[in-house]
Amino acid sequence: MDTTTLAEVSGNVATIGYGLAAIGPGIGLGILIGKTIEGMARQPEVAGQLRTTMFIGVAFVEVLALLGLITGFLFT
């Protein structure tokens, strides 16, 4: 029996690569910023400190998404 192709994908896999790469950082940023807002709501007086710490964390998480963007251009 011949194998029949039921579905075929054509095009560059890099097209969806960034979408995949953005999932993790997206979830990460959501948790990170959500938790910071939670903290700010509980203790508004430390909002400034929390925001600063959040941005340090955001910098870490965002790097992953940026690497995803860059690799898309590097490996095509």
Place this chain on the structure above:
Amino acid sequence: MRILALEGALHAAVAETSDAASSDSSGFFGWLFGSDGFHAPSISEFYPDALAFAGTIFEFNRIELVRVIAAFFMILIFWLVARSAKIVPGRGQAVVEMVLDFVRVQIVEEVMGKERAKRFVPFLTTLFIAIVFFNMTGVIPFLNIAGTSLIGLPIIMALWVYVMYLSVGIKKHGLGGYLKANLFPPGVPKPIYLLLTPIEFLQVFILRPATLALRLAANMIAGHLLLVLCFAATQYFFFEATGALKAAGVVSLAAGFGFTLFEIFVALLQAYVFVMLSSVYLNMALEEEH
């Protein structure tokens, strides 16, 4: 344009499709409206043809011209305001003072505290305003590309911050003290340093400046590609597509305007994030050992 065709799971074939640039180019309108299929934007957007000095290291292209224009207007605006600065500010001066105040109060003093911030406010304000101006050219008609969307300019800015935080840290703690505070953070069991020290080394010496530059450039690249995609699709839908597809042009045009507004927001946000992180890094370099 290069199309990578994936057939099944294993067989990949590279097919080079060179689209002939042969529209019936009858003058300006032929060039403007004539088209041969849809052109998706690519990274080559950021390597335009040289305007002058082609082939030399002084090659001057459109993006550099945009940078020069942005720098010129930045200097012009601040020169005009500073020339006639009054104690009771006029309208223009009030706007500029608001921006300067925002950086000082909302970013630098918030992170460092009033006393420590004094030294760094001029430096960080310069960075903020320069980044805002170079980012904004991405949404200004006829300029249409951010000066920071080629990695060179962000690298210079990030190196500036890098040298700055290393030098103030070393000046304050001495070379040994600075390295000890950064590479061997106190309060963890000894064996953990095997893991922690290499990570911290990467952090301080490579990742911080690299990500500062990459974040800014990547955001501007992505923004420009989004805008090009929206407006190129609009052109394609209106003038090339047939039938009901033409209506999709309305959506992509609206999306183009929406993303333009979004890009203005991103331009400001990236300037904020860059300066925020710079002041955090400077503050970390200066912090006392706990």
